Amino acid sequence: MFNEKINFKIIIALTIYLVSLFASNTLGLKLMPFLFGTHLSVAVFFFPFVFLTTDVIGQVYGKPMAKNFVWAGFLSILIFLIYSVISIIAPWSRDNFLAKEWFDTIFAVSFRMSIASLLAYVIGEYQDVLSFFFFRNKLKIKAFWLRSNLSNLWSQLIDTLIFMFVAFLGIYSVKTILLISLPWWLYKVAMGFLYTPLSYLGIYLLQHENPNHKNQDF
Numbered sequence: 001m002f003n004e005k006i007n008f009k010i011i012i013a014l015t016i017y018l019v020s021l022f023a024s025n026t027l028g029l030k031l032m033p034f035l036f037g038t039h040l041s042v043a044v045f046f047f048p049f050v051f052l053t054t055d056v057i058g059q060v061y062g063k064p065m066a067k068n069f070v071w072a073g074f075l076s077i078l079i080f081l082i083y084s085v086i087s088i089i090a091p092w093s094r095d096n097f098l099a100k101e102w103f104d105t106i107f108a109v110s111f112r113m114s115i116a117s118l119l120a121y122v123i124g125e126y127q128d129v130l131s132f133f134f135f136r137n138k139l140k141i142k143a144f145w146l147r148s149n150l151s152n153l154w155s156q157l158i159d160t161l162i163f164m165f166v167a168f169l170g171i172y173s174v175k176t177i178l179l180i181s182l183p184w185w186l187y188k189v190a191m192g193f194l195y196t197p198l199s200y201l202g203i204y205l206l207q208h209e210n211p212n213h214k215n216q217d218f
Contacts, residue, residue, distance in 0.1 A: 009206055010061075013053060014072060020049035021073050022080070025117050040187060048192040050121075051128050051155060055148040056202040063133050070125045077118045084114065116166035124159025131155060144203070145196050152192045160185040 028043030050073070058066035092100050131151040135141045141150070164181045172180070 010057075010065075013057060013202070013206070014069060017050060017053040017069055018073060018076055020046045020053070021076065021121070024050065025077070025080075025114055028113070034187075041184070044184075044187050044191050048152075048188060048195050051125065051152050052148065052192060052195055052199050053202070054125060054129055055132055055144075055151065056199050056206065058129060058132055059144055059203055060206045063129060066129045066132075067126075070122065070129060073125065074118070074122045077114060077121065081114050081118065113167050116163045119166055120159045120163035123162055124155045127158050128152065128155035144199070148196065148199060149189075149193055153189055156188045156192070157185055160188065 024043040024047040027046070028041045030042045031039040032042060034040040054066045054069050057069055128151050131154050132147055135147040135150055141147050160181050164177050164184070168177055168180075
């Protein structure tokens with residue numbers, strides 16, 4: 001019964017992780033007006049959960065489990081890309097031909113963004129896991145909130161730059177991409193900081209049925 005409860009909680013955490021990842025990739029095309037005439041993707045509300053979840057899982061279950069989450073996300077995006085290619089190249093029915101233009105437009109953009117997201121995600125998330133444990137094991141930083149936000153600061157920068165250059169190089173100039181990347185990175189870091197209390201809630205819920213990890217640093 002104990003193992004069943006632990007496995008169920010991990011499944012719920014993985015579900016939140018993957019849903020946040022795919023919501024960022026698919027809904028992130030929508031931009032909303034923000035401060036000082038800037039625009040912000042709605043993905044800023046979902047994507048911080050991706051990095052925070054691996055921090056929480058790493059805190060409670062250790063680095064190997066956090067890496068498993070990263071690879072689960074990688075395989076999910078990869079399979080989605082394969083499905084997207086099949087859907088795009090499949091012939092259209094005449095009765096459904098009116099939907100072809102918007103379908104191809106949306107999924108052609110989504111496909112390139114998915115490629116960019118795949119590269120940015122796997123490199124950025126892997127860096128997040130490594131830096132989270134680097135700050136704890138090498139620099140002896142005990143506070144979870146500080147380790148989480150420091151690793152988020154670094155890994156979100158990597159994720160943002162890789163995604164922006166792969167997704168928009170050739171569409172925008174390098175200068176424009178950098179100007180877009182800076183506020184987007186800062187927004188994601190800020191949202192991650194605001195979501196920190198939810199990380200502590202996640203740790204509490206996972207550790208509540210996992211007494212072997214009650215002595216983890218906070």
